[in-house]
Amino acid sequence: MIALITGASRGLGFALGRALASKYHVVAVARTVGALEELDDSIQAKGGNATLVPLDLTDAEGVSRMCAAIFERWGGIDLWLHTAAHATSLSPAHHIAADDIATTIQVHVHATSDLISKVDPLLRARNGTAVFMQDDQLDKKFFGSYAAGKAAEAALFRAWAAETIKSGPTVLGFSPNPMPTGTRARFFPGEDKSALYGCANEAQRLISEHGL
Numbered sequence: 407m408i409a410l411i412t413g414a415s416r417g418l419g420f421a422l423g424r425a426l427a428s429k430y431h432v433v434a435v436a437r438t439v440g441a442l443e444e445l446d447d448s449i450q451a452k453g454g455n456a457t458l459v460p461l462d463l464t465d466a467e468g469v470s471r472m473c474a475a476i477f478e479r480w481g482g483i484d485l486w487l488h489t490a491a492h493a494t495s496l497s498p499a500h501h502i503a504a505d506d507i508a509t510t511i512q513v514h515v516h517a518t519s520d521l522i523s524k525v526d527p528l529l530r531a532r533n534g535t536a537v538f539m540q541d542d543q544l545d546k547k548f549f550g551s552y553a554a555g556k557a558a559e560a561a562l563f564r565a566w567a568a569e570t571i572k573s574g575p576t577v578l579g580f581s582p583n584p585m586p587t588g589t590r591a592r593f594f595p596g597e598d599k600s601a602l603y604g605c606a607n608e609a610q611r612l613i614s615e616h617g618l
Contacts, residue, residue, distance in 0.1 A: 408430060408476070409431070409433065410435065412490045412521065414445060416436075417587035419434075421605035421608070422612065424606070427452050434446070436460070469517075473524040482527075482532040483528045483529060483532060485535055486536040488518070493552070493588070493593070494510050494551040497550070497551065502550055510551050510555035513555065514556060518558075518562050533575065540580060541581070544557060560579070563579065564579070585608055590602075
């Protein structure tokens with residue numbers, strides 16, 4: 407079986423790649439080559455195999471090439487896990503930088519919409535499942551830019567889920583508990599990490615809850 411993980415270089419995406427490697431061939435997508443190679447080493451150490459795709463998800467032509475290559479090689483995918491996110495600068499709503507909100511929209515709206523349109527046929531070909539990451543704690547001060555992006559992303563996935571109930575693919579949401587990721591560290595520097603949940607544990611919870 408084939409699992410596509412977007413945002414696979416660190417955090418929950420990295421942990422999911424490791425956890426799924428015994429059952430799936432993992433197609434790992436991220437911008438950072440070194441981190442992808444680290445994931446590949448970890449997967450191979452467990453006896454699994456991965457295909458590494460160094461790619462910025464805002465590169466629409468690159469995404470098209472990737473999806474075409476996946477179809478040509480495997481005919482589709484069984485699972486898509488979308489864990490990529492843009493960690494914006496925290497700012498009062500009336501001081502959000504124009505370039506910051508533009509990047510948020512590019513990553514969480516334009517790229518997500520583009521991915522859904524191009525990954526949908528790959529999932530339909532195998533009656534597959536897509537899982538997106540929900541953030542249920544967005545109503546906080548200074549999180550306006552990040553919250554707007556995540557809310558828009560979730561709206562796209564939820565609409566897709568409602569539209570495909572009968573036809574497939576299955577589209578599911580998952581709400582991770584707070585984890586010691588780079589994104590969270592940027593938002594909460596100096597936080598006591600001992601109170602957070604391990605990425606590997608959250609990956610196993612996602613897999614268990616959705617029967618992946």
